[in-house]
Amino acid sequence: MKSLCRVLLASTLALAATGSAPLAAKVRIMATVFPLREFAAAVAGDRGETELLLPPGAVVHTWQPRPGDIRKLAECHLLLFIGANLEPWLPGMVKALPGGKVRTFEATEGLALIEGDEASGHDHGVMDPHVWLDFELDARIVRKIADELSLIDPDGRPVFMANAEKLIARLRDLDAKFRNGLAGCRSKDIVLAGHGAFGYLARRYGLVQTALYGLSPDAQPRPLDLMNAVDYCRRRGIRTIFFENSVAPDLSRTLAREIGGRILVLHAGHNLTRDEQDRGVGFFELMEENLNSLRDGLGCR
């Protein structure tokens, strides 16, 4: 997988040398986060090769590109990223690209973002980048990805459009599943012992997200925040603490122990762990797992 783009580049060059149009080969797409990779792979189908920039388990907010990553990126046609400061290292990386032949696509551009403080009570003025957890917004992103791909590979346009419609139908199904699954729940409170990645999901399905840290995943917890979270849970009879599988579960365990509750995992989904990658988990499976966790934790009928 790592050298995929390079191999493809070589084959492209070989094709070019024999006189065929370069894009007789596949469109090479790099994505910064897992959902964008999944969407791009589904839309491009056989006409594209997609790769995830980050290694499994890496945290997108804090990852740093290495020279090899820049080289890998330089050999691709299209870079898909989220924006809204989710990838603070990206501007520097793009600047380091030779020639500027790589098209870039910012998924959050033109979307109405939630402000950080709506999501979690912190981070005034900071936009919440976790848009992929809103399946309506995903549908719009998918459509734009199809347009981007069509610009690079005009012959593929009908295929991309058809694939995009199929994917959007699946996203609509998923949305309906969440809507129905989360309609009759005892609780509407997602208490997260981590950063507030689920603001979009909460907004769409009428839930309330309470996160221990706000939007930044690498903050240090403070005692009063923990005490307030404990009091909040006790007051509202909350017995389930959600934690993200990309952060250590220590704090969520502490919180759960304090209220005599339990912990359940939610996937923010921006990256996979190595185990998940080995199991070949897809975006839709992750989201279904989230739905199960939420239905379980919130006591839904």
Add this chain to the structure above:
Amino acid sequence: MPAFLTYGFIQRAFLAGVFIAVACAVLGLFLILRKDAMIGHGLAHIAFAGVALGLFLNVLPLAAALVVAVAAAVAIIKLKDRAGLYGDTAIGIFSSLGLAVGILLASMARGFNVELMSYLFGDILAIEPLEVGLAVALAAAVLLTVRMNYAKLLYMTFDRESARAAGVKVGRLDVLLMVLTAVTIVLGMKVVGILLVAALIVIPAAAGLQVAASFRMAVRTSITVAVVSVGAGLGLSLALNIPASAAIVIFCFLAFGIFSLLKKGRGSADRRK
């Protein structure tokens, strides 16, 4: 009982914090006098390699970290002895090596960031009940060992050659001290976090040495500084809602600052006589 003490996680933070602090303060005195103050930082880096190795080989990461840290600690003193390296050169060598090996293993395995971090770094606010027991056992082991070997340790620390000549098994004591240190660092990292354990090894002992007239008094003073800092730091972090570990370290430093001013004051008073 004040309301904040009814929270289990704060009780555990106080308890485990105090016991880890005691273990660190006592060990720290010997380490500083041996000019090995940086060994806390060094072994922390090496433990990183241990955890990475454990994850790479799929064995218990914390156990792997303990084994690697103990081995490295022993290797550090042997190297210092045999190769005749000055001061903390051996620590510098091994901590860099530890970091390098850890990074290599982590990149070879590609992707166990979260696990790596969670095995390495505890948080004083997220202590498990079992870890409180661990902290108590650790403090007991350190105090007991030091008490049983007190005279010999002291002799060796202040005059290594005479101690050796007088028949003290210096090599064996060295190993004992390093094993205790390695265990304290690795467990302390897991329980209260790296920042705190590295600070608790150095600062309270340094503060104690500023004012103490005897080694016994230095032991008492540094234990007091460590324990009071943990208490006051946690209290302050509750009052101001600031990160607990940072507040505790700041308190340790304040104690050190006050004690060294006291010493300076006393020193000039002595000179005037």
